[in-house]
Amino acid sequence: xxxxxxxxxxxxxxxxxxxxxxxxxxxxxxxxxxxxxxxxxxxxxxxxxxxxxxxxxxxxxxxxxxxxxxxxxxxxxxxxxxxxxxxxxxxxxxxxxxxxxxxxxxxxxxxxxxxxxxxxxxxxxxx
Numbered sequence: 001x002x003x004x005x006x007x008x009x010x011x012x013x014x015x016x017x018x019x020x021x022x023x024x025x026x027x028x029x030x031x032x033x034x035x036x037x038x039x040x041x042x043x044x045x046x047x048x049x050x051x052x053x054x055x056x057x058x059x060x061x062x063x064x065x066x067x068x069x070x071x072x073x074x075x076x077x078x079x080x081x082x083x084x085x086x087x088x089x090x091x092x093x094x095x096x097x098x099x100x101x102x103x104x105x106x107x108x109x110x111x112x113x114x115x116x117x118x119x120x121x122x123x124x125x126x127x
Contacts, residue, residue: 006035010042017045022052040070048114056108063104063115067096075100080122081115082107092122 002008009032016025029046036042047062067075072094079100082088088103107113 004031004035006032006039006042009035010039010045013042013049014045017049017052022049025049026053038069040066040074043069044074044116047108051108051113052111054111059108060104063108064101077117077122078104078115081117084117085113085115087113 009028013025013029026049032042043062043066047059051059075096076092076094079092082103087106090099107115
């Protein structure tokens with residue numbers, strides 16, 4: 001109904017990604033980011049799509065931008081998710097550090113690694 005609604009485009013792209021149809025969501029997320037280039041959640045969605053499509057460099061770039069634009073909340077989510085994936089052992093405090101970047105670099109080379117925590121996890125850390 002609203003073809004230029006960035007949030008809706010991001011949500012549809014995320015749904016395609018979750019359904020295992022990452023490539024189908026790519027046009028939506030590109031349009032979403034054209035409309036709102038600094039949206040942290042859209043950058044995260046594109047990172048997931050790029051990772052699923054075998055583009056670790058592009059995924060890492062987008063995850064890093066998502067942390068920059070999403071601030072402490074997004075950084076905490078990645079810290080928690082990468083802790084669950086046993087790639088990060090640092091504090092979950094929303095502060096970027098090299099150890100977190102190293103963990104992301106390890107994660108993006110796998111199409112199955114997800115730097116986000118399971119939905120029911122990390123509530124106290126990200127609240």
